[in-house]
Amino acid sequence: MATQQYGYGDEYAYSYDDDRRHRGDDGAPRRGLNRIPAWLRAPVExxxxxxxxxxxxxxxxxxxxxxxxxxxxxxxxxxxxxxxxxxxxxxxxxxxxxxxxxxxxxxxxxxxxxxxxxxxxxxxxxxxxxxxxxxxxxxxxxxxxxxxxxxxxxxxxxxxxxxxxxxxxxxxxxxxxxxxxxxxxxxxxxxxxxxxxxxxxxxxxxxxxxxxxxxxxxxxxxxxxxxxxxxxxxxxxxxxxxLGPSRLASRVVQLESDRGVVVDTAAADLRRIERDLHDGAQARLVSLAMELGLAKEKLTDDPEAAARMVDEAHGEVKTALQELRDLARGIHPAVLTDRGLDAALSSVAARCTVPVTVEVDLAERPAPAIEGIAYFTVSELLQNISKHSRATRATVDVWRAGDRLMLQVQDNGVGGAAADAGSGLAGLAERLDAVDGILLVDSPPSGPTRVTAELPWRRA
Incomplete structure (x- = not known):
């Protein structure tokens, strides 16, 4: 077990059972007939x-x-x-x-x-x-x-x-x-x-x-x-x-749907990478080539101006290299391949705008595909916390439960997150579903938010 703390503040704790105790089966506050014991109100339900x-x-x-x-x-x-x-x-x-x-x-x-x-x-x-x-x-x-x-x-x-x-x-x-x-x-x-x-x-x-x-x-x-x-x-x-469809037919339909999700996700990722390259590193490299060309022309006539242009080009090279590193990290970070989820998630948490506690309890590493999905799931959830939650601290827990890899991300923000159609959480749920995973969101309007993800455990 490894624990990393980033930021400040006491560890945040929230009891889901305490909240459910005051709510009905649908999550709404108990009122009216719901306060009557079930055995007593059953005849009139x-x-x-x-x-x-x-x-x-x-x-x-x-x-x-x-x-x-x-x-x-x-x-x-x-x-x-x-x-x-x-x-x-x-x-x-x-x-x-x-x-x-x-x-x-x-x-x-x-x-x-x-x-x-x-x-x-x-x-x-x-x-x-x-x-x-x-x-x-x-x-x-x-x-x-x-x-x-x-x-x-x-x-x-x-x-x-x-x-x-x-x-x-x-x-x-x-x-x-x-x-x-x-x-x-x-x-x-x-x-x-x-x-x-x-x-x-x-x-x-x-x-x-x-x-x-x-x-x-x-x-x-x-x-x-x-x-x-x-x-x-x-x-x-x-x-x-x-009277329902056979299990085999249902599984075939599910696999066809999951395959479509995987294809759509891969296509979207390729479009994002192409856009990032075109608008970022490629544009900077084109500008760099033009500046170096101008510096070459001024090298004999105005050495000082050429030196300044070369110095500016040197800064552009550093910026382009950083953008390429960020892009490569978004495709598949090297730290994940070399050191596993613990180090990779610690690196993501260090870049989050909210102090994050990371705890990874895994005796062995899962398959690379599952490990990658777990990494990007936590990364996207932490990005959502940075952008929307207005939280002051968050926690990330990763552990194995039988044949499932469990991920849980919590924050003490304003809540109100939902995996509705068209939201980022809905897209994340579709990605998890493509590998027989599950995404559960518990985020009452006043907060806090707890997002739990389950992935199938497969050995590396």
Whole structure:
């Protein structure tokens, strides 16, 4: 472990847990119903009513889906001895995909479950009906939709029965004191019948029994949302596992997106280097060549003027060399290659306008590519602190956690940083995502700011 301190002041400390203790799950300050314990407010939460609606709709939809799946599958399989069975099976799979789209939309609207749309059926050869039917029958996604239609029906029946029974029983018993008077007035009995046979009956009709009944109903009302939540968890797993894109397809899409980000980033870096060379060192070298040419012409006629011009050119050479060094450091610093992250980040921190504490705890060096991304990530975050944070101190921590390289940059500035589209942090998050990294930003409006980056650990 190595620690470097640049600047002055005491070490800055901030507890993220202390801040979260006064905030809700979305980061907003707790107020209103959020101050009521979760187990007590669950029966009246919007999420509970949406999950109830989801379970009540599941049974009729699953009946239609199940009938379609079983009927078309049986009919198509039975007709496979003729050519008619092939289009019937293809129609069964196409219909199943239509039902799957409905289920994904229902899960997204009522459960807040965002499941990606599977890749459409694309015939590899030809565009005719036969090519489409062949591609549909070969599509594993389509068969998973059909399997969902078969498996979801028994589960939907069970979940519907449990949800409806618990909900109606709980609220009926809980509100019993409000409608108990109806029974003796219109039904001719003292109250709810707890037991009855040919000889005697037991009714819940005295105040104590009515209160106990209402209390039992309250317990059922409080427990029902959590039971329904457990039932919808199974629905979430089924929708995500059977109606979403396959892991391989999702990974291919992600890799294609990451490749585009890498290409765009590399192109932007090349444009920046070309611009810096053209506007900086190249312009100075052109000016230097012109001054040396003029000095050469004046060397015999006016040696003193030539000497002054040579002296000015010497200063231009030093400036051009410094610009070239800065440009080379921006491409890949030599200190990072020679001495690793500890020395490289210490060098970056020394150039920051804010006093920075750097702590690197790595027993070995990661792969050069990961090391380079970590270096440039911290460099850009420190630049943001210098330009925007109005902080008086900052810290940089680097360590390894399992198979992840962790970076954390904190400052005591004004906060308000966000990885919104178009911001520098958004571009940084895209770069990290291209190598399966993650960027987390915690920056409340009043500060402080904590940015955590995770990178995959790969050995050098």
């Amino acid at each position: 919007g999420r509970t009513w949406r999950e109830l609606c989801y379970q009540l709709l599941s049974l009729p939809i699953s009946i239609v889906f199940f009938v379609w799946s079983v009927t078309m599958l049986s009919l198509g399989a039975g007709l496979l001895i003729t050519f008619i069975g092939v289009p019937v099976l293809a129609a069964a799979l196409a219909g199943a995909r239509g039902f799957g789209a409905l289920e994904r939309a229902r899960a997204r609207g009522l459960l807040g479950l965002a499941v990606g749309t599977p890749e459409p059926v694309r015939p590899r050869k030809g565009n005719g009906p036969l090519a489409w039917m062949g591609a549909t029958l070969k599509s594993g996604v389509s068969w998973r939709h059909l399997l969902y239609g078969v498996l979801h029906f028994p589960w939907a029946t069970f979940a519907f029965s449990v949800t409806l029974a618990l909900w109606t029983t709980g609220w009926t018993l809980f509100t019993y004191p409000l409608w108990q008077w109806v029974l003796p007035m219109y039904a001719g009995q003292g109250g709810l019948q707890l037991y009855g046979d040919a000889h005697h009956s037991v009714y819940l009709d005295n105040p104590f029994e009515i209160a106990v009944t209402s209390l039992a109903g309250l317990l059922v009302v409080l427990a029902t949302p959590w039971i329904v939540r457990g039932l919808t968890t199974v629905d979430r797993l089924m929708v995500a596992g059977l």
